[in-house]
Amino acid sequence: MNLQGKKVTLHDMSLRDGMHPQRHQLTPEQMIEVATALDEAGVPLIEVTHGDGLGGASVNYGFPAASDEAYLRAVVPKMTRAKISALLIPGIGTVDHLRMAHDCGVETIRVATHCTEADVSEQHIGLGAKMEMDTVGFLMMAHMIGPEELLEQAKLMQGYGANCLYITDSAGFMLPDDVTARVSLFREKLDADVEVGFHGHHNMHMGIANSLAAIEAGAARIDGSVAGMGAGAGNTPLESFVAVLHRMGVDTGVDMWKLMDIAEEIVYPLMTHKVRVDRDSLTLGYAGVYSSFLLHAKRAAEKYGLKSTDILVELGRMKTVGGQEDMIEDVALDMKKAGTAE
Amino acid sequence: MTTKVKAAIIGSGNIGTDLLYKALRSEIIEPVWMVGIDPQSEGLRRAKALGLKTTAEGVKGMEPHIAEDKVQIAWDATSAYVHESNNALVKKHGVRMVDLTPAAIGPFCVPPVNLREMVGRSEQNVNMVTCGGQATIPMVAAVSRVQPVEYGEIIATVSSKSAGPGTRKNIDEFTRTTARGVEVVGGAKRGKAIIIINPAEPPLIMRDTIHCLTERAPRQEEIIESARQMIAEVQKYVPGYTLKNGPVFDGNRVSFYMEVEGLGDFLPKYAGNLDIMTAAGLRTAELIAEEIQRAEAA
Numbered sequence: 001m002n003l004q005g006k007k008v009t010l011h012d013m014s015l016r017d018g019m020h021p022q023r024h025q026l027t028p029e030q031m032i033e034v035a036t037a038l039d040e041a042g043v044p045l046i047e048v049t050h051g052d053g054l055g056g057a058s059v060n061y062g063f064p065a066a067s068d069e070a071y072l073r074a075v076v077p078k079m080t081r082a083k084i085s086a087l088l089i090p091g092i093g094t095v096d097h098l099r100m101a102h103d104c105g106v107e108t109i110r111v112a113t114h115c116t117e118a119d120v121s122e123q124h125i126g127l128g129a130k131m132e133m134d135t136v137g138f139l140m141m142a143h144m145i146g147p148e149e150l151l152e153q154a155k156l157m158q159g160y161g162a163n164c165l166y167i168t169d170s171a172g173f174m175l176p177d178d179v180t181a182r183v184s185l186f187r188e189k190l191d192a193d194v195e196v197g198f199h200g201h202h203n204m205h206m207g208i209a210n211s212l213a214a215i216e217a218g219a220a221r222i223d224g225s226v227a228g229m230g231a232g233a234g235n236t237p238l239e240s241f242v243a244v245l246h247r248m249g250v251d252t253g254v255d256m257w258k259l260m261d262i263a264e265e266i267v268y269p270l271m272t273h274k275v276r277v278d279r280d281s282l283t284l285g286y287a288g289v290y291s292s293f294l295l296h297a298k299r300a301a302e303k304y305g306l307k308s309t310d311i312l313v314e315l316g317r318m319k320t321v322g323g324q325e326d327m328i329e330d331v332a333l334d335m336k337k338a339g340t341a342e
Numbered sequence: 343m344t345t346k347v348k349a350a351i352i353g354s355g356n357i358g359t360d361l362l363y364k365a366l367r368s369e370i371i372e373p374v375w376m377v378g379i380d381p382q383s384e385g386l387r388r389a390k391a392l393g394l395k396t397t398a399e400g401v402k403g404m405e406p407h408i409a410e411d412k413v414q415i416a417w418d419a420t421s422a423y424v425h426e427s428n429n430a431l432v433k434k435h436g437v438r439m440v441d442l443t444p445a446a447i448g449p450f451c452v453p454p455v456n457l458r459e460m461v462g463r464s465e466q467n468v469n470m471v472t473c474g475g476q477a478t479i480p481m482v483a484a485v486s487r488v489q490p491v492e493y494g495e496i497i498a499t500v501s502s503k504s505a506g507p508g509t510r511k512n513i514d515e516f517t518r519t520t521a522r523g524v525e526v527v528g529g530a531k532r533g534k535a536i537i538i539i540n541p542a543e544p545p546l547i548m549r550d551t552i553h554c555l556t557e558r559a560p561r562q563e564e565i566i567e568s569a570r571q572m573i574a575e576v577q578k579y580v581p582g583y584t585l586k587n588g589p590v591f592d593g594n595r596v597s598f599y600m601e602v603e604g605l606g607d608f609l610p611k612y613a614g615n616l617d618i619m620t621a622a623g624l625r626t627a628e629l630i631a632e633e634i635q636r637a638e639a640a
Contacts, residue, residue, distance in 0.1 A: 091516075123511070
């Protein structure tokens with residue numbers, strides 16, 4: 001694979017996707033510490049919000065240690081070069097949250113929908129574009145449909161005003177060929193000035209391999225997470241990814257050594273859950289299940305005396321989508337009933 | 343014998359058509375007009391075949407006939423964007439409006455919770471909140487009538503096929519309006535609503551999760567009994583309203599896992615979200631019709 005001379009924008013997820021393993025309990029102070037260090041290391045874009053995006057504070061997903069607004073107001077003013085992004089999932093967050101984030105100085109808004117439901121994002125992408133934000137369409141669980149079908153959804157978001165379209169492997173299910181097929185089709189068929197991005201999960205250990213495939217196929221933005229801190233087995237571990245890219249002659253503008261220090265000295269010590277490829281996260285990837293279900297399934301398994309992998313496999317069989325965390329206790333109760341009946 | 347109260351359906355889409363089938367069975371209401379905006383609309387064609395007058399010119403097309411056709415009740419099954427102008431046109435003629443859009447210019451109505459008090463006030467316009475609201479607010483109310491609810495949260499999951507263009511174009515209206523309904527009608531001090539659209543095939547039956555955080559430890563026995571009664575009330579007009587699991591009591595959290603299967607009049611059974619809306623809309627209109635009849639008899 002020859003990526004010599006390619007340019008890529010790296011986007012850190014540790015303070016958004018990383019909220020999932022932390023049960024949304026990162027404090028604004030911890031966020032400042034990580035974000036300022038990432039800024040210093042030259043990471044150009046950092047996402048900050050509740051794990052489920054703006055407005056995610058809930059019984060269903062978990063109440064965070066602070067409000068989205070408190071996190072953003074804490075972090076944004078501390079940045080010297082890095083820009084802050086926020087995630088918004090229509091159906092959970094609204095344009096009111098988007099306006100608030102914009103007011104806090106967020107420059108990139110990423111509007112996320114399930115891969116087949118792009119048309120719920122018109123209001124939000126439209127407003128982001130109107131406010132001249134860097135507006136990204138984020139198609140989640142992108143493994144569930146084929147490249148052509150995914151492209152149709154991306155075109156809708158492009159039509160609403162998105163200037164960047166993401167293929168989001170929320171379940172960490174994809175293999176490099178799946179990524180190549182989708183990214184190259186996007187690159188070929190979307191407008192030339194629209195960027196293509198890839199967001200991976202490391203559930204099958206494929207985060208780095210998939211992200212490399214994405215760059216080769218024309219992706220200009222790649223999501224990763226320092227120390228891999230993200231849902232499931234985490235996101236593409238950013239420091240390892242940068243090391244690989246530098247060996248391959250890709251220009252990232254990021255200081256690899258500083259990134260390693262952040263992982264080692266700041267992020268690993270603050271982790272309350274060991275983010276790694278274990279039995280449950282591997283099951284997520286193998287069965288194609290939304291990564292943030294992980295801890296919810298572990299809790300339900302413990303409470304109802306079930307095996308968490310069984311719950312996750314059942315959620316995959318039911319073709320659940322992102323956001324359906326409420327199904328986990330429901331499924332566990334069904335399984336318990338069925339078990340008692342036997 | 344009293345004559346049926348005449349009614350108009352504004353909106354010839356799926357909701358309007360399902361409502362038409364239900365209204366044709368009513369013993370007290372007679373649907374006489376179906377209003378659309380597309381001459382090619384299947385819904386208008388179907389309504390015409392069933393003997394209704396139709397127009398593809400919007401409410402303006404029906405307006406000159408409101409008085410002579412004695413239309414006294416209208417349902418608006420269009421979208422929040424046009425509801426206000428639709429309402430203004432029929433209001434001039436004294437027509438009572440049951441609003442099925444999330445426009446919410448009138449007070450919220452969730453039949454098993456507040457229909458009686460709503461009708462007694464002779465409101466010109468009542469709003470049916472949202473499909474998710476109809477499916478969940480009764481359960482929030484079932485808890486809040488036992489003891490104070492600090493926070494009510496609902497998660498409505500609907501199949502992709504049952505989420506129409508109106509809902510999709512303005513999904514924020516859904517979350518905002520439903521959350522407000524959870525507070526105003528459900529009785530929770532703070533409300534939150536989440537909607538998930540799932541494209542699985544075959545389409546999933548509407549699912550709803552209701553979480554209440556009570557101020558003090560939940561009074562379990564009373565909540566279980568209150569919920570049982572409330573579910574029975576809803577089942578009077580939506581027989582497929584079922585508690586799948588729960589209530590789960592976990593500290594101050596009280597959770598219900600519901601499934602809503604529709605009657606399958608015009609809409610498929612999985613679209614319980616749409617069915618509960620049309621059924622609640624008809625139920626509300628019937629109570630208004632009774633009130634109109636009483637006033638005319640007096």
